[in-house]
Amino acid sequence: MDLKRSTWISLLISCWLPLAGQAQLSSPIAGGVPAGTGPGVHSPNSPFAPLPQRTDVLPWSLLTAVKLRDGPKGPRPRYTPEQQALNDKSQRVQGFMMPLEPGEKQKHFLLTSVPLTCAFCTPGGPESMVEVYSQNPVKYSLEPVVVEGRLMVLADDPYGLYYRIKDGVVVK
Numbered sequence: 001m002d003l004k005r006s007t008w009i010s011l012l013i014s015c016w017l018p019l020a021g022q023a024q025l026s027s028p029i030a031g032g033v034p035a036g037t038g039p040g041v042h043s044p045n046s047p048f049a050p051l052p053q054r055t056d057v058l059p060w061s062l063l064t065a066v067k068l069r070d071g072p073k074g075p076r077p078r079y080t081p082e083q084q085a086l087n088d089k090s091q092r093v094q095g096f097m098m099p100l101e102p103g104e105k106q107k108h109f110l111l112t113s114v115p116l117t118c119a120f121c122t123p124g125g126p127e128s129m130v131e132v133y134s135q136n137p138v139k140y141s142l143e144p145v146v147v148e149g150r151l152m153v154l155a156d157d158p159y160g161l162y163y164r165i166k167d168g169v170v171v172k
Helices: 003-016
Strands: 067-071 074-078 089-099 105-112 129-139 145-153 163-171
Touching: 089 129, 089 163, 129 145
Parallel strands: 129 163
Antiparallel strands: 067 074, 089 105, 089 145, 105 129, 145 163
């Protein structure tokens, strides 16, 4: 059995076994976090290594330090001056691919701060994801990738996203 197939089988088992009456792991954060919020937590039990430290990419700690404010349609992001300064500038972000459509190659996907643990779950809130539109199709990988492109800091995205990269290119 190849590594990709065994990894997907492990992911499916970890998602479906709790539904079959098996014990579920508790949240690594005391009291848990509301669904879809927070920067995401890399489980110590994850079969995937955390992101390697790099100095040539935006740190997720900067991207995830978003506060919320009340807006007419519900909570909206309130960015720091450092986050606002990133808007419409070429940036590099390192993360894990989360495909939005089936297929081996992706031109539109999410880049997340932690790896997926379930195909039906988001790994954190919108502050822990960057929507990517790449210039060329990118082969899906379970390994971290670095994408460079024009980063948009989104004030009122209809899908609730906080960041988007346009014209993305995968770099080494």
